[in-house]
Amino acid sequence: MISVLGRKILLALVLIILVFWLFFIFWSIKEQKNFYLQQMRREAKAIYEFVVLAREWISSKGGIYIKNGENFEKITPSHFTKELAAFAKPQNMIFTFKVAVINTNTPYHIPDEFEKEAIQAFQTEKLKEFWKLENDPKKPLFRYAAPLEFEKVCSNCHSDIENYQPPACISITLSAKPFLSELKKSYKGLILSSIFITILIFLSLYLLLKFFVLNQLNKFIKATKEIEKGNLSTRVNIKSKDEWQILSKYFNSMLETLVKHQEKLEEEVKKATEELYQAYSELKKAEKYRSEFFSNITHELKTPVTAIKGTIDLIERKGNIDQKQIEIIKKNIEKLAKMIKDLLDYSKIESGQIELMKEENSIFEVIEDAILLVSPLANQKNIKIEIKGKDTTTYFDYEKIQQVISNLLVNAIKFSPPEGKIIITVSENKDEVIVSIEDFGPGIPKEEREKVFNKFYRVAKNQREGIGLGLAICKGIVENHGGKIWVEEPDHQGCVFKFTLPKKGE
Structure with a gap:
């Protein structure tokens, strides 16, 4: 019995082979038809070239004389073509030909629809030959036409024909029935042989698939069924010197590892x-x-x-x-109120109940308001606060971001030396606005930079002011805006706190 995977693979093979077989058949039929058409074209062209050669030979002799009864009659290239076509018609030959001329009064030279189309193509498209297969079920014909040059052939017999070139062609009609019969036989042979070869290929692929894939796969299926029953001593033994042998080796190794893991279960x-x-x-x-x-x-x-x-x-x-x-x-009272406010703010942040009123605001404006709030504290230590960068607008909660900047400035002032300075820099990239607050104080040890945003954490243990929630609140507000906050070490003594705000308001 063929497995489910085997049936899927066989179905895929059948579909792939069928697609390629159909493509091959259609392509072969098209190429064979084109071959027979070209063969008929070459035969028709050979007849055309013979007629043209005969006409040019007669023209080079100034016409020829043939005996008609007791008299001799002069034959021109035009008469020769007409007489030869009339002579060939009752002989049951597979081809006929004639000279077709536009706007002629001679019935023999009046063109049919194919000949009109050919002459039109010679005049407009400058073609050298024109052909078509008229696939009438009862009488299929191959029509061929090529231009007739009057001046080259007729000037030797008619001195008044110089520069005379009426629209004309030599039309040759071949019976396509023998060719099409051969083509049908070729089609049948091609289809039968291709079916036989396709079946042979399919059977070969099936046997190869069964021997090299399905048989080996069944060994693994049987082994996994034994493992499902709890028999971990089962093994897969394949000695094919290929990937299946490698897979069986790793499969057995996996089982051995599984046994070891089972033994270590208590541990x-x-x-x-x-x-x-x-x-x-x-x-x-x-x-x-x-x-x-x-x-x-x-x-x-x-x-x-x-x-x-x-x-x-x-x-x-x-x-x-x-x-x-x-x-x-x-x-x-202010100190007590700030402690209570910090506790309430952090409680809202931690519980996810913080509410943000985002609007498009100026970064410089919120920074200037924050500086105004902390200016009394800065003036006590005579600390100068500078703003650098270019003002920009983005979406944020004005009061909350003012609180973040104020908290960072208070910390910077607290740890800055008297007569010092604090630099606030605003920059931006494609997606966000970056605000940095740089001080020149003692700085933060590297090992404590990640901890400063933890709740109740204070860098200076001897400083009892505050409850250690300021930076934790800053982190919560910035992250709820979709930004991030961190601390860096500048190239001088001190530290730099940075935070980002996304440009897109959400």
Whole structure:
């Protein structure tokens, strides 16, 4: 029984061979027909050249005389052609010919439709010959025509014919029946022989396919059925010194590896148990981290609250309030409000509830507004902020990107030396706008650059200001815009924070 794959391959072979066989038959029939047509054309051309040669010979002699009864009659090339055609007609020859002339009064020379078409082609297309197969089922004919040159042939007999060239041709008609009969016999022989050869090729391919492919494939099928039953000791033995032998070698090697893996199953289970225990340990660490987070948050929130409470207690004892005490209360309230805002912002980002109001805005405009927000902090350290690049517009949430730039500027100011400077550069490429904020502070160690965007992470451990969410919030806002944010090391002391915004608003 032939396998499913074997049937598919055989069906594909049948279709391929059938297509090539049909192509070969049609091409061969076309070529044979063209061959017989060319053969008839050559025969007709030979008759034409004989007639032309005879006419030129008679013309070169100034005509010839033939005996007609007791008298001699002069025969011109025109009379010769007419008489020879009339003589050949009753002889049951396979061809006839005549001279056809346009606008003649001589019945013998009046052209039929084929001859008119030929003369037209000689005049307009400058052809040297013209032929056509009239495939009448009862009387198939091959028609051939070539130009007749009057001046060359007739000037020797007629001195007044100089420069005279009426539209004319020599028309030859061959019976195509013998040729077409031979062509039909050739067709039958060609089809029968090609069918026999095609069947022989198909059987040969089938036997080769069965011996070299299907038999070897069946060995693998039987082996896989044994493996499905759980018999891993089965093997495929093929000694054909070809790819099948290589495949059987790797197949057997795969089975041996499978057996080894089965033997190591208990070891793998033990390893999986250890990994599970490690995951449990990581979970405990996460729980510890959560506890530390709440402890840090409690401490960070407690600091401004304690300061506010202490100031209020002092006011109650003194009975009055001065500007310095108001500033202390105001500063700590702002600090507390910022912590709460950061917690709320990051909570929205982490839960995917952040809402963006994207509009087409100017990059320079949002940068200038962010600089205005941090200018009091910059003025305290007399830090100059420069903007470089070319202004451009793109789609973004104005307030959120202002928050990103402000956070980055606050960090840059915090770590910049007094009398220093911060450079903001705007550039763009085909798909995005790039904003970089460069400072000249102590910089960030290479091993900590990827960590700075983690929540609650602070580079300077001794700095207790803030809860470590500023850069995490920046990262969340930029990524929700479809951009990215990272930190680079410049060619001087300091660091460069960069972020991108896509040009296309979505």
